Amino acid sequence: MKDILAEIVAYKRTVVAAAKQQRTISDLENAPLFNRSVVSLVNFLQQPQKSGIIAEYKRKSPSRGVINDRNSVEEVTQAYANCGASGLSVLTDDKFFGGSSEDLTKARTLVEIPILRKDFIVDEYQVYEARAIGADVILLIAECLTKEEVLHLSGVAHNLGMEVLLEMHTEAQLDKVSEHVNMVGINNRDLVTFNVDIDRSIALAAKLPADKLKVAESGIDNIDTIVTLRNAGFKGFLMGEYFMKQEDPGKAFNDFVNALAQTTSK
Numbered sequence: 458m459k460d461i462l463a464e465i466v467a468y469k470r471t472v473v474a475a476a477k478q479q480r481t482i483s484d485l486e487n488a489p490l491f492n493r494s495v496v497s498l499v500n501f502l503q504q505p506q507k508s509g510i511i512a513e514y515k516r517k518s519p520s521r522g523v524i525n526d527r528n529s530v531e532e533v534t535q536a537y538a539n540c541g542a543s544g545l546s547v548l549t550d551d552k553f554f555g556g557s558s559e560d561l562t563k564a565r566t567l568v569e570i571p572i573l574r575k576d577f578i579v580d581e582y583q584v585y586e587a588r589a590i591g592a593d594v595i596l597l598i599a600e601c602l603t604k605e606e607v608l609h610l611s612g613v614a615h616n617l618g619m620e621v622l623l624e625m626h627t628e629a630q631l632d633k634v635s636e637h638v639n640m641v642g643i644n645n646r647d648l649v650t651f652n653v654d655i656d657r658s659i660a661l662a663a664k665l666p667a668d669k670l671k672v673a674e675s676g677i678d679n680i681d682t683i684v685t686l687r688n689a690g691f692k693g694f695l696m697g698e699y700f701m702k703q704e705d706p707g708k709a710f711n712d713f714v715n716a717l718a719q720t721t722s723k
């Protein structure tokens with residue numbers, strides 16, 4: 458199996474090197490959105506009247522190919538926000554996921570809920586970039602960063618007023634959690650084999666630090682799974698493909714959230 462993560466990270470380094478030639482960090486600091494007030498995803502995920510779902514705008518992926526090339530980022534993210542999403546995740550990688558920074562900024566101008574920049578962050582330049590394009594939260598992936606890198610990048614995000622979701626897949630990666638990580642995400646998808654196993658989140662739940670909000674990521678496609686994950690202590694549920702592959706992702710999201718509310722009010 459080809460190591461897609463290594464390929465993505467190598468690509469990111471070339472993209473960052475090129476971006477630095479175009480715009481310096483001080484250019485990013487002067488971007489119109491750079492000093493806007495950040496909206497806390499941790500707060501939104503703790504509001505009981507919201508779904509806890511972080512709904513992802515995802516056009517394609519290495520594991521699935523094209524998922525949705527019909528519905529615009531404006532249409533989908535507005536629908537998600539209006540129908541009870543606790544947060545949005547917008548993929549800003551172009552090559553592997555068909556996203557862009559412009560996608561995130563378009564969503565930012567339309568919605569007021571927290572937005573996660575979903576990308577492969579390996580350089581502090583990308584953290585400044587996240588702030589400049591309107592993100593509230595960054596994703597750090599333990600699998601492609603050292604403990605020192607997580608500490609540094611989460612510190613930069615914290616100093617810029619943003620929150621950090623640290624994604625991991627194994628218990629050994631828990632060692633990389635730093636003081637400026639606000640949320641720990643368990644990715645149910647193995648990024649080498651692409652196998653998805655929801656039990657991955659359940660198995661690791663009790664081992665996660667009590668002071669970090671728990672987020673389950675990937676492969677979630679039904680209400681029973683969310684109920685099980687909630688009972689295991691998860692407050693956030695990152696869902697992309699399940700909604701994006703439907704004819705009308707916004708309607709599918711609305712139907713799902715209503716059914717979830719009915720199930721949990723019984």
Ligand SMILES: O=C(O)c1ccccc1NCC(=O)[C@H](O)[C@H](O)COP(=O)(O)O
Pocket residue numbers: 461513515518519520521644648674675676677695696697698699
């Ligand atoms: O989704 C992939 O194929 C993928 C491959 C390599 C690295 C990351 C990948 N996905 C990123 C994600 O974390 C998911 O988009 C996110 O958790 C939502 O997952 P899903 O609900 O299964 O679309």
